[in-house]
Amino acid sequence: MAMTDVQQAPAHHHKPSGWSRWLMATNHKDIGSLYLWFSFIMFLSGGVMALCIRAELFRPGLQFFAPELFNQFTTLHGLVMVFGAIMPAFTGLANWMLPLMIGAPDMAFARMNNWSFWLLPPAAALLMLSFLVPGGAAAAGWTLYAPLSTQMGIGMDMTIFAIHIMGVSSVMGSINIIVTILNLRAPGMDLMKMPMFAWASLITAFLIIAVMPVLAGVVTMVLTDRHFGTHFFNAAGGGDPILYQHIFWFFGHPEVYIMALPAFGIISQVIPTFSRKPLFGYTSMVYATSSIGVLSFIVWAHHMFVTGLPATVQLFFMYATMLIAVPTGVKVFNWIATMWEGAMTFETPMLFAIGFILLFTIGGLSGVTLSVAALDIQLHGTYYVVAHFHYVLVAGALFSLFSAMYYWFPKMTGRMYNERLGKFHFWWSMVWFNVTFFPMHFLGLAGMPRRIPDYALQFTEFNSIASVGAFCFGLGQLIFLYNILTSLKNGKPAPALPWEGADTLEWKIPTPAPYHSFVEAPQVEADHNGSIVSMHGDKHH
Amino acid sequence: MGAQRTQLANQRMLAKLGVIAIAMFGFAYALIPLYRVVCEVTGINQVVKADEVESGAGTELPPPFAVTMDFDASVQAGLPWEVRPVTRTVQVRTGEFIRVDYDITNRSDREVTGQAIPRYLPGAAGEYVKKLDCFCFRQQRFKPHETRRFPVVFVIDRRMPASIASITLSYTVFDVPAGRT
Known part of the structure; x- marks a missing residue:
């Protein structure tokens, strides 16, 4: 079968060159780089939309955009960041690092891997071009709730089609990750020994396979409601718009952990390295991650507390949601316990990791607040929710990605990034992130609704502060881009082991990572969290 | 391997x-x-639960009490309907048969079909309002600019908790696209 050419791949001893290297890429490192660059471009695009939103909200009243366009920005900002930036970035990172961390020659299905990446640019193009069609882009919010989504123009059809394509892409990517982890680990790299990043990617991949098809299903129902006379969400035809929310959030809540678990995995690699201690409670970490994955399937209706659910149902989802705080708390405890009495140093990856723990925990606490049904009825649809999910997605997922990029940059490129710029990037992001999003808690508590281009006068000051913060935060990300671009060209050559405490498998091979690594699987003796005690028999080209 | x-x-x-x-x-x-x-x-x-007919023998029903019923209706923007409750509010007692009327007008120049969906506030009251006749039971076809008056006949179950002092019954009328009736 053409898809499984792992064993043939090492036969190409030299790198393919030119455009065909990228278009026909089957090497996991090339595909990983494609994913990472794609997601960074999408991050910047979604960021520009966010800045348009914040520009409009700098002052009350309508300044720059018609409300219709504002709604399109909020919708596409969400869709682009979730499906274009965060998810592909984690998939790209898994592509780059997983085979190195578990001693596999490549991903299991190299050509399917190429296909999963190259589906993404057309999907992104569909989303972006939908701004130009009559009626504009989808404007129903990233959740695409019916009956709004059953009414809009062709932009909604393009969005639905884009979601189908991205869904297929991420399901194929996940199958690849699962098969690679389960079948291609080097001898000695047991499941209960492998790095937490591999565990997190594995569980995330299972979540994606379980719920992305459900999202595809529900948007297909919207599509047939729109064009083919079905009545899934049409009350007049016996359907129910609330049903959309049930099916959507059955996807949507596991999706939250799809964006959080890989971040947990990264942090579980970075913290031990810079604390020069093994990860505290590795086994409990694995079980905590798994139980978060399982619990994520039974909490979806906490997004729907104001739809008129009976009290018994509200109570069930409230308690189930609070339960998730337990395994999450185990993880935060373990990270802090890892740092405890460690010989810590604070290079950029570590700074982002500590920033992650601090801010993600704040986001987690506001999440527990929102899980209380009685409070949620007050806070639903306000800026409190916006503050909450940006603490877990920007300071959570995004900070972990920055941490990962700085951490593995020397291994990927053979060059060091600029440490001073990296630290500046961290402190700049840390400050302006909080200036942007912390006031949103107060706005939400005071009752400012989300997704509306105008607001009452008493919300002016906090909105102005948030807008200034957003522009500074956004500009600060160009520091990262500048650092990456200049370091790729002129960075100092990286030593074989740039981080003293790093002991996982990817640090045992030459730097930069050879184009074809682990052509023959090494025999390893590993301890918890993938730390390598001894290794022999590896071969690279 | x-x-x-x-x-x-x-x-x-x-x-x-x-x-x-x-x-x-x-x-x-x-x-x-x-x-x-x-x-x-x-x-x-509760709202879509099928009623079970009991023999009634041996069960002691609580005494009737007074409830305020408010009637409301809404139409989504852009739809041709005008829906008006003839009675806005009425004092009823539980266990009593009540009839109120709604006027529904088709404001457009074409023949349209509508479907009304009821909703109760508080939601928990829904299972105790037993409708015997309602225009929401079926789709209704209207000629251009036609106005029709529809009855709603209901009884409030005497087993309703006395903590519910007032109930709002609100209808939303939706358009049924041609050919889907």
Whole structure:
């Protein structure tokens, strides 16, 4: 079968060159780089939309955009960041690092891997071009709730089609990750020994396979409601718009952990390295991650507390949601316990990791607040929710990605990034992130609704502060881009082991990572969290 | 493990995971009947629950008490309906048969079909309002600019908790596209 050419791949001893290297890429490192660059471009695009939103909200009243366009920005900002930036970035990172961390020659299905990446640019193009069609882009919010989504123009059809394509892409990517982890680990790299990043990617991949098809299903129902006379969400035809929310959030809540678990995995690699201690409670970490994955399937209706659910149902989802705080708390405890009495140093990856723990925990606490049904009825649809999910997605997922990029940059490129710029990037992001999003808690508590281009006068000051913060935060990300671009060209050559405490498998091979690594699987003796005690028999080209 | 065997194992797993993905697509559709069954079994969606006729013998009903009923209606922007409750508010007693009227007008120049969906506030009152006749039981066809008066006949179950002092019954009228009646 053409898809499984792992064993043939090492036969190409030299790198393919030119455009065909990228278009026909089957090497996991090339595909990983494609994913990472794609997601960074999408991050910047979604960021520009966010800045348009914040520009409009700098002052009350309508300044720059018609409300219709504002709604399109909020919708596409969400869709682009979730499906274009965060998810592909984690998939790209898994592509780059997983085979190195578990001693596999490549991903299991190299050509399917190429296909999963190259589906993404057309999907992104569909989303972006939908701004130009009559009626504009989808404007129903990233959740695409019916009956709004059953009414809009062709932009909604393009969005639905884009979601189908991205869904297929991420399901194929996940199958690849699962098969690679389960079948291609080097001898000695047991499941209960492998790095937490591999565990997190594995569980995330299972979540994606379980719920992305459900999202595809529900948007297909919207599509047939729109064009083919079905009545899934049409009350007049016996359907129910609330049903959309049930099916959507059955996807949507596991999706939250799809964006959080890989971040947990990264942090579980970075913290031990810079604390020069093994990860505290590795086994409990694995079980905590798994139980978060399982619990994520039974909490979806906490997004729907104001739809008129009976009290018994509200109570069930409230308690189930609070339960998730337990395994999450185990993880935060373990990270802090890892740092405890460690010989810590604070290079950029570590700074982002500590920033992650601090801010993600704040986001987690506001999440527990929102899980209380009685409070949620007050806070639903306000800026409190916006503050909450940006603490877990920007300071959570995004900070972990920055941490990962700085951490593995020397291994990927053979060059060091600029440490001073990296630290500046961290402190700049840390400050302006909080200036942007912390006031949103107060706005939400005071009752400012989300997704509306105008607001009452008493919300002016906090909105102005948030807008200034957003522009500074956004500009600060160009520091990262500048650092990456200049370091790729002129960075100092990286030593074989740039981080003293790093002991996982990817640090045992030459730097930069050879184009074809682990052509023959090494025999390893590993301890918890993938730390390598001894290794022999590896071969690279 | 030999290269051939790894490849075979990979392909087997690919097939299994692919089946899971396709099954989950189907599961999205299966959720629709599943929700209905769950609601019926657990009785959590009270408004659509089928009434059970009891013999009535031996059960002591609580005494009737007074309830304020408010009537309301709404139409989504852009739809041709005008819906007006003839009676806005009425004092009723539980166990009493009540009849109120609604006027519905088609403001457009074409023939249209509408479907009304009732909603109760508080939601928990819904299962105690027993409608015997209602225009919401079926789709209604209107000629251009036609106005019709519809009765709603209901009785409030005497077993309703006395903590509910007032109930709002609100209808939303939706358009049924031509050819879907």
